[in-house]
Amino acid sequence: MAPGGSAYEKVTESRIAFSDYGIAPDNAEFRASPHRKVAAVVSGKLGVPTDSAVHDLLECPVCMNLMYPPIQQCPNGHTICSNCKSKVRYCPVCRHELGNIRCLALEKVAESLELPCRYQIFGCQDISPYRSRLRHEQLCQFRPYNCPYAGAECSITGDIQFLVTHLKNDHKVDMHDGCTFNHRYVKSNAQEVENATWMLTVFNCFGHQFCLHFEAFHLGMAPVYMAFLRFMGTDDDAENFCYSLEVGGNGRKLTWQGVPRSIRESHKTVRDSLDGLIIHRSMALFFSGGNRQELKLKVSGRIWRKNM
Numbered sequence: 001m002a003p004g005g006s007a008y009e010k011v012t013e014s015r016i017a018f019s020d021y022g023i024a025p026d027n028a029e030f031r032a033s034p035h036r037k038v039a040a041v042v043s044g045k046l047g048v049p050t051d052s053a054v055h056d057l058l059e060c061p062v063c064m065n066l067m068y069p070p071i072q073q074c075p076n077g078h079t080i081c082s083n084c085k086s087k088v089r090y091c092p093v094c095r096h097e098l099g100n101i102r103c104l105a106l107e108k109v110a111e112s113l114e115l116p117c118r119y120q121i122f123g124c125q126d127i128s129p130y131r132s133r134l135r136h137e138q139l140c141q142f143r144p145y146n147c148p149y150a151g152a153e154c155s156i157t158g159d160i161q162f163l164v165t166h167l168k169n170d171h172k173v174d175m176h177d178g179c180t181f182n183h184r185y186v187k188s189n190a191q192e193v194e195n196a197t198w199m200l201t202v203f204n205c206f207g208h209q210f211c212l213h214f215e216a217f218h219l220g221m222a223p224v225y226m227a228f229l230r231f232m233g234t235d236d237d238a239e240n241f242c243y244s245l246e247v248g249g250n251g252r253k254l255t256w257q258g259v260p261r262s263i264r265e266s267h268k269t270v271r272d273s274l275d276g277l278i279i280h281r282s283m284a285l286f287f288s289g290g291n292r293q294e295l296k297l298k299v300s301g302r303i304w305r306k307n308m
């Protein structure tokens, strides 16, 4: 084919098509080309998964986060997010004084975009307008969970399967199959309650995992023990289950029936809401029998599915 205008047009078309499928060519010529912006808008309007082209366009050169209106720019047109703008006086690209200039064109481009949720790789099908994307992602049911282990600050996040493996391998948590359990918690000196003794056991049942927390803390001035169950999954799914806990001994018995709380809620939130079996130390010592020094608690429990 003879070199000419038609060849050029073909190239342009294929570039746009590439971007529609989320695989924009990544060469310097293309990145600098005005066609790139067109491609980004086209693919955004179609609601097709967009790619690095859109992200580059809307990425703040300082903090690398996506920019949301109001988007600022320097007199030479270099853009910057309003958060970073408030921290610097000069343009990070050309060193010109920033002033106070909105980049309305880019804001309009942003408004017209629809982007897939960042948790698409975890299965989210959501495509939201740029403006509401952040809000969706904060509540997206596919967003990763925090590690439910409460003993130390653990920053691991991931899906449930990943976290189950992490609990087993890195926290050495006990795993049990079945929906009934029988546990003994023994502590030789019950007075040492300050050192919030806590334990985590994971139960596998109904194809889900449940975390049984047991710990000691002060409720106001009173030393107490608390046991509660958390569900490894969404809030909605947690509502499908019930559990009961029973602690007793020495002729006394205390029972609790509750609904497991999702691990979406932090361990501390659930604990502080007292949504579980609470045993005052003096009562725990009655259950333990003996010399009222040693703590010997037998906690049994059951998890079941609510009738739906």
Ligand SMILES: [Zn+2]
Pocket: 060, 061, 062, 063, 064, 065, 080, 081, 082, 083, 084, 085
């Ligand atoms: Zn920024």
Ligand SMILES: [Zn+2]
Pocket: 074, 075, 076, 077, 078, 091, 092, 093, 094, 095, 096
């Ligand atoms: Zn500049």
Ligand SMILES: [Zn+2]
Pocket: 117, 118, 119, 120, 124, 125, 126, 136, 137, 140, 141, 142
């Ligand atoms: Zn999502």
Ligand SMILES: [Zn+2]
Pocket: 147, 148, 149, 154, 155, 156, 166, 170, 171
């Ligand atoms: Zn962890």
